[in-house]
Amino acid sequence: MLRTIGLMSGTSLDGVDAAWVETDGERIGRVGPSLTMPYDPSLRRDLRKLLDLAEALPADDPFLLDCQRRVTERHAEAVLKLGLEADLLGFHGQTILHRPVAGRPGEGRTWQIGDAALLARLTNIAVAHDFRSADVAAGGQGAPLVPVVHAVLAAELPKPLAILNLGGVGNVTWIGRDGRLVAFDTGPANGPLDDWARRSIGADYDRDGRLALAGQPCGAVLGRLLAHPYLAAPPPKSLDRLDFDRALRDAGAGDLSPADGAATLVAFCACAVAAAERHFPEPPLQWLVAGGGRRNPAVMRALAGALPEPVRPVEVAGWDGDALEAQAFGVLAARVAHGLPLTFPGTTGVAAPLTGGRMVTLQRA
Secondary structure, eight states, X not given: OEEEEEEEEOTTOSEEEEEEEEEOSSSEEEEEEEEEEEOOHHHHHHHHHHHHHGGGOOTTOHHHHHHHHHHHHHHHHHHHHHOOOOSEEEEEEEEEEEEOOTTOTTSOEEEEEOOHHHHHHHHTSEEEEOOSHHHHHTTSOOOXXXXXXXXXXXXTSOSSEEEEEESSEEEEEEEOTXXXXXXXXXXXXXXXXXXXXXXXXXXXXXXXXXXXXXXXXXXXHHHHHHTOHHHHSOSSOOOOTTTTHHHHHHTTGGGSOHHHHHHHHHHHHHHHHHHHXXXXXXXXXXXXXXXXXXXXXXXXXXXXXXXXXXXXXXXXXXXXXXXXXXXXXXXXXXXXXXXXXXXXXXXXXXXXXXXXXXXXXXXXX
């Protein structure tokens, strides 16, 4: 087995999660410590700006390269602070653009910034990276990537089972009794909530869901949001963090009070998850929730009200909901190293199970 450190910086733009895991890509041995290394406010601000600019930027743009260097250095700091021996890093990078074109090889685009060679030099550890582009180039969605790891973790749990991750965007993995996987992005999650808190009350996020719990969802705005065609579209499907920005503006969310706006966005997140269940082959026995959204009482209450099955944090299964995504990229790194598939027809819509990722190895004296 390989000693890996998985690194994940999600679309919430809040920082880097790092987690140590021993794995061969098909099994998980020991699970070690994890940590979160926050981005500083200036980097978060610049990354938000980069999201708006990315579609038109050349790869050698000085502002982009500066952001890439800072992101990479922050990842290296996380690895060094973790301070554990490792054979391989799983470096997702920071997504700034995600535009897959389903079933049309060569037409989609996904872009995660991060300098894998620099990360290898700074940490003296080999790096697996670029996990998504092969799938997008083959006509897949390039997301979600974690379902194959969910299947490993959930091997002994009763099924069918739904595992929901609530980061900037929500994504779900449905696992059938026979091990079949269905996975896709459900809709906006923490991303719009964080943006709303920043604009309306000057906070990085709605701590403990207090703002949303003080408000009431606006039925008219919620109805317009729930009419978005993405929710009814069958999987495979995936989202860019900004895909719903125009819909949120057009729905009139900006006219609401801070509390009612937050409550409406929470309700939309939960209703989008409930809409996702229509695309499952059969209802799950329960929902296990990972990601930052599970720490928001308003979100968890809304999910419990929107879904007929029990909704629980992944900790009830003995998993670490804060480290899960980072651990997954440690497992995915091992799969890259061993040439194992990362994506599947049921997870990204790619025609057949597909390997992916690239390696930066170190020249040892």
